Amino acid sequence: ETGVTQTPRHLVMGMTNKKSLKCEQHLGHNAMYWYKQSAKKPLELMFVYSLEERVENNSVPSRFSPECPNSSHLFLHLHTLQPEDSALYLCASSQDGVSNTEAFFGQGTRLTVV
Amino acid sequence: KNQVEQSPQSLIILEGKNCTLQCNYTVSPFSNLRWYKQDTGRGPVSLTIMTFSENTKSNGRYTATLDADTKQSSLHITASQLSDSASYICVVSAWEAGTALIFGKGTTLSVSS
Numbered sequence: 249e250t251g252v253t254q255t256p257r258h259l260v261m262g263m264t265n266k267k268s269l270k271c272e273q274h275l276g277h278n279a280m281y282w283y284k285q286s287a288k289k290p291l292e293l294m295f296v297y298s299l300e301e302r303v304e305n306n307s308v309p310s311r312f313s314p315e316c317p318n319s320s321h322l323f324l325h326l327h328t329l330q331p332e333d334s335a336l337y338l339c340a341s342s343q344d345g346v347s348n349t350e351a352f353f354g355q356g357t358r359l360t361v362v
Numbered sequence: 363k364n365q366v367e368q369s370p371q372s373l374i375i376l377e378g379k380n381c382t383l384q385c386n387y388t389v390s391p392f393s394n395l396r397w398y399k400q401d402t403g404r405g406p407v408s409l410t411i412m413t414f415s416e417n418t419k420s421n422g423r424y425t426a427t428l429d430a431d432t433k434q435s436s437l438h439i440t441a442s443q444l445s446d447s448a449s450y451i452c453v454v455s456a457w458e459a460g461t462a463l464i465f466g467k468g469t470t471l472s473v474s475s
Contacts, residue, residue: 252405290366290465291406291451338405350396351463353405 251275254339254354261329262362269324269357271339278344280322281351282314285336297322298344329361364389366454366466374472379442383469385435385452397426397437398451400468406451409437442473 252273261267273280282294296304297316311333313325322339336358340351366387375381387395394413398406410419410426412435418427423440439446452466 254405288467290467293463336403340405350408350411353398353407355405356403358403 252339252341252352252354254337254357256357257355258358258360260360260362261326263329263331265329266325266327268326269337269339269359271322271324271354273320273322273339273341273352273354275341275352277341277352278319279342279349280316280319281340281342282312282322282324283338283340283353285338285356287335291338295324326359329359331361334359334361364454364456364464366452366464368450368452368466368469370469371467372470372472374474375442377442377444377473377475381439381442381471383437383439383450383452383471385437385454385466387433387435387452387454387464387466389433389454389456389464391456392430392433393455395426395428395435396453396455397424397435398453400449400451402448409450439471442471444473444475447471447473 255270279298281296283291285291293306294308295314300316311328315323336356338356339354342349342351369384396411397409400406409424410421412419412428414430425438428435449468449470451468455463
């Protein structure tokens, strides 16, 4: 275990549903991230939070809505998703938001949109 | 454009054999290079991290090398085990604010008995 916990591990949702992914880290890190991993593609950065403020949003569609209530928790709220949004969603944390610090990843949530 | 290319895309070896995975990058300005191991359906786990001045770093049966001049890195796995079956991802980061982590597509390694 890396100290980053994601729930649920698997999620199947319809295109009209609303669901949320949760990430929690117990490492005392200040930065948290959401990544999307589709089949045969590299990890894609979605959002970055540093000290609970969003510092990066990589042109992610508005149907994905992040929330960071404190430095230990990160959510990804999902609504009206498309089948192409099916992927492994990974949360990561690092000591700070600078690129040369190591990122620790959670186990991921396998999302299937039907 | 910052890119990380890995080869081969996939590899099958027999248990006990050695193998080497390659990573070429065009990231600038270079900060560090990491190798991650990702088991199927799980998050990546860091194996090694190397800065500009480091040429080699080992972690058990895993040895990573870095040639910053040619912008190449390799991950050598010695005496492979069935549990080494996974995707190995090369990640290069640039010296800039934010999170400039550039991920390769990974090499899928299958170790068979």
